[in-house]
Amino acid sequence: MPIAGRYICGMFRPRVTLRDVARRARVHTSTASRVLNPATRELITEPIARRVTTAAEQLGYQPNPNAYSLKTNRTRTVGVIIPDIANPVFPPILRGIEDAFAESGYTAVLANTDNDGDREGTIFQEMLARRVDGLILATARRRDPLVDRCLLEKIPVVLINRTVDRGDVSFVVNDDTFGIGLAVAHLAAMGHVRIAHLSGPLTLSTGFSRHRGFVRAMKKGGLRAEPKRIGVCGGFTESEGRRAFLELRERDRTFTAVVAANDMIALGCYDAAREIGLRIPGDFSVTGFNDMPFLDKLQPSLTTVRIPHYQMGAQAARTLLARLNGGLAAVEHVTLLPELVARDSTAAPSRRTRRGR
Amino acid sequence: MPIAGRYICGMFRPRVTLRDVARRARVHTSTASRVLNPATRELITEPIARRVTTAAEQLGYQPNPNAYSLKTNRTRTVGVIIPDIANPVFPPILRGIEDAFAESGYTAVLANTDNDGDREGTIFQEMLARRVDGLILATARRRDPLVDRCLLEKIPVVLINRTVDRGDVSFVVNDDTFGIGLAVAHLAAMGHVRIAHLSGPLTLSTGFSRHRGFVRAMKKGGLRAEPKRIGVCGGFTESEGRRAFLELRERDRTFTAVVAANDMIALGCYDAAREIGLRIPGDFSVTGFNDMPFLDKLQPSLTTVRIPHYQMGAQAARTLLARLNGGLAAVEHVTLLPELVARDSTAAPSRRTRRGR
DNA sequence: TCCGTTCGTGCAATCGATTGCAGGGCCCGG
DNA sequence: CCGGGCCCTGCAATCGATTGCACGAACGGA
Structure with a gap:
């Protein structure tokens, strides 16, 4: 079994433990523990507490997180x-997430699933x-075991x-x-009427609610969300975007704009357009998401919807922290507002396309 | 202090410990420990070992990593x-890194420094x-405290x-x-002779050795690496690339190609070219890196040098694992070979530019 | 039959913290 | 002056594993 410790200036120094601090401060380890723990700090009188903190500082004491975890779970x-x-x-x-956790002493451990259920x-x-x-889960499907x-x-x-x-779960x-x-x-606002939508998987809340959002927004704008102008991608990928676009265009050639469920799908539209010789935004406009x-x-540069990703992570971390520290915190639902970033992939429909082809 | 355990099927089940396994197998905890530890497994006879493993399985035993860490450091x-x-x-x-560690039971904990020394x-x-x-450090400078x-x-x-x-350190x-x-x-090979280089910071091994590589390759190709055609960026960033390109062009307008130290710097060249009305690759070619x-x-799509990033991570993890398991493994230096990805940002110099401007 | 060796298992200390409980000192009131 | 109560600190158990050491059984040889 390796001995705890480190090499300092070439010399091996055994690791400083709470005992060492207590010994140096001439108190019991339990007293030292209480001083160093903010929650119990007030139990100890000031002069003794000071002795402990200075001893800890002089020795460069760092608590052993494993011992802490073992005891406290x-x-x-x-x-x-x-x-x-x-x-x-x-x-x-x-x-x-990392920044929000940093202050509170929590550490995030990352893992990738590649959208694989087994993994x-x-x-x-x-x-x-x-x-x-x-x-913190970013992998949820609408029904998720x-x-x-x-x-x-x-x-x-x-x-x-x-x-x-x-x-009944925080998000x-x-x-x-x-x-x-x-x-x-x-x-x-640019004058598009026959707008198509390439949705993401409807088993994901993102795909589902963007799809629903599309239908609602069309209705609200007095436009018709025709089923033939809605394509569903099997994933938020460029290849699925390309496939779905070509399929969409088989069904309908009169749309003047495509609202893609995310940027990758929009890129798939770029690919397809190049293949079949359509110009963006000349022949049709495209919007992305993310x-x-x-x-x-x-x-052309892609018009898209910007999401406050950083804030999303920070907020999720804070919500989880509240639950971890506060015990049974209430379920919390936070929804952040995105904003439009208008670029060159959207333009008013040309006279030609406005008539339909 | 919270009690270790979990809710299974709505019922709270205290956590299964090695004691529980040992009790069920009617052996001592030390025996159970030895069975479950591959290194000591052979010390225990087969029938008893089997009793332990089945007990562990039936109870769904999972060792407590904190106890393990506390004991073994x-x-x-x-x-x-x-x-x-x-x-x-x-x-x-x-x-x-993650994949290479997965098999061996190690976990990576990530942190970002933003190239900030204090952080x-x-x-x-x-x-x-x-x-x-x-x-595993990806932040090293050539001299790094x-x-x-x-x-x-x-x-x-x-x-x-x-x-x-x-x-004297593995990399x-x-x-x-x-x-x-x-x-x-x-x-x-395309006919360029007056080739410029926008290097990264020379305090980083990447910036330094790419710069050195440029000089050597020019010499080897019988070309001159003129100092006036070499610019140094303060960072591997788009804005530095743009700045350095404009500065370079103040000194020399005869270059027909720019070898950028990485893709971001190359993107900076794109920006600058657009600003001053130069065309790529019509007026000059650009290569990136990464x-x-x-x-x-x-x-145009960027010609660049592809690095096997995934393998790099995996190899670093394996090298570290060898050191961790083998004790004092030798210092290991691994160098991976990149490959050129030719795209549209490079072309033969036009007759006009070949003469210089 | 008896003893020495070997092999396999159990005993108990240990890692480094936390925390309920007990005890001692001090202050204050009777 | 003495006793009771209240802080403050120390004692010791505990978390869940690992591991050096000791002990007992089994076996073989004399």
């Missing part, structure tokens, strides 16, 4: 489960085995980005309905 | 310190406080992507010199 660790960190929406979310289960088990105090399990087993959990249909999401409304209103990095560098 | 956790997860080169590296120090301290078994400290304190560490000048990096050589050779996502979507 709290690891000050939370699991963050996301589909894929390579998806550019997640890094800012993660930074938000999700495995990771969930491993997180529990690691004794995380809570979970993992979320059900968290609730059943009373594991503190906060959903992020996506949510579930059952309402922090973007207002997808409102966001899509922004895109539709933007297009309608405002990924580098969209402004595309040709 | 190993947390099976490693810290991964990177500048910024939002930089698209890091997610694939992280995935590689680096803080994070380093926190990692040590968390008792990580080792570190943090790396020095790791070596002094004998903390297992592997550098990734960037390295330091002192050679996994890309062959930057070779990679830049690919870009230079590609341009030279092959970030979406470069193929740019107008």
Whole structure:
């Protein structure tokens, strides 16, 4: 068994423990413990407390988190489960989580599932085995067994980005309905009437509510959301966007704009348009969703809906912290407002396209 | 103090411990421990071992990592310190690390420094406080106090992507010199002679060795690496790329190609070119480095050098694991080979530019 | 038959903290 | 002057594993 300690200036120094601090301060370890723990600090009188804190400082004492966790059953660790960190929406979310946790001494442990149910289960088990105090899930489907399990087993959990249909769980999401409304209103204001929608998977709250948002916004604008002008993608991917666009165009060639459920799907539209020789925004306009990095560098730059990803992560972390510290905090639903970022992929319909082709 | 346990099927079940397993198998806890630990498994006879394993299985036993860590001083956790997860080169590296660790039971804990020295120090301290078994650093500068400290304190560490000048530390990096050589050779083959370089910070091994690689490759190709055609960026950023490009062009207007030290700097060249009305690759060619996502979507798509990021992460994790398991493993230097990805930002110099302007 | 060796298992200390409980000192009132 | 109560601090058990050491059984040889 290795001996705890570190090399300082080339010399091996055994690790400083609470005992060492107590010994130096000439008090019992329990007293030292109470001084160093903010919650019990007030139990000890000032002069003794000072002796302990100075001793701790002089020795460079750092508490052993394993001993703490073993005794208290709290690891000050939370699991963050996301589909894929390579998806550019997640890094800012993660930074938000990290920053919000930093002050409170919690650490986030990350895992990617690639949207694979089995892998999700495995990771969930491993997180529990690691004794995380809570979970932040960005992988929820509208009906999600993992979320059900968290609730059943009373594991503190906060959903992020996506949510579930059952309402008895905390989440922090973007207002997808409102966001899509922004895109539709933007297009309608430019004179578009025959607007199509390429939705994401309807089993995900994001896909579902953006789809619903599209239908509502069209109705509200006095426009018709024709079923033939709605395509459903099997995933939020470029290839699915391309496929769904081509399929859509088989059914209808009169639309003048496409509201894509996210930026990747919009990129799929770019690909398809290039293939079949259509110009954006000359032949049709496109809007995305998320405002990924580098969209402004595309040709044409993509009009999209910006989501406050960083705040989303930070808020989710705060919500979880409240639950972890406060014990049985109430279920909290937070919805953040997105904003439209108008760029060059949207323009007024040309006279030619306005007539239909 | 909360009692360890979980809710299963709505009922609270106290956590299963090694004692429970031992009791059920009618053996001592030490025996159960030895059976469940692969290293000591052979000490126990088969029939008894079987009793223990079935008992463990029936009870759904999961060892408490905190107790393990407290006793053994190993947390099976490693810290991964990177500048910024939002930089698209890091997610694939992280995935590689995660996957390579997954099998061995290690967990990576991530932290971002934003290239801030103070923050680096803080994070380093926190990692040590968390008792990580080792570190993977992607933040190294050529002379790096943090790396020095790791070596002094004998903390297992592997550098990734960037390295330091002192050679007595393990690292996994890309062959930057070779990679830049690919870009230079590609341009030279197209007929470019007056090639410029926008280097990254020379205090980073990446900036330095790409710069050196440029000079060497030019010499090797029988070309002159003129100082006036070399600009230095203060950071691997778009804005620095733009600034350095404009500055470069003040000094020299005869170059027909720019080898940028990375993709962001190349993007800065795009910005500058647009501002002053130059066309790529009509007026000059540009190459990047890293092959970030979406470069193929740019107008024009960017010729760049692809780095095997995922493998880099995986290899770094394996190198660290060898050190952690094998005790005093030798210092290991791994260099991965990049490849050229030719796209539309490079073309033969036009007759006009070939003459100089 | 008896003793020595070997092999397998149990005993108990230990890692480094937290915390309920007990005890001692001090202050104040009778 | 003495006793009771109230803080403040110390004692010791405890969390759940690992591991050096000791002990007992089984076996083989004399």
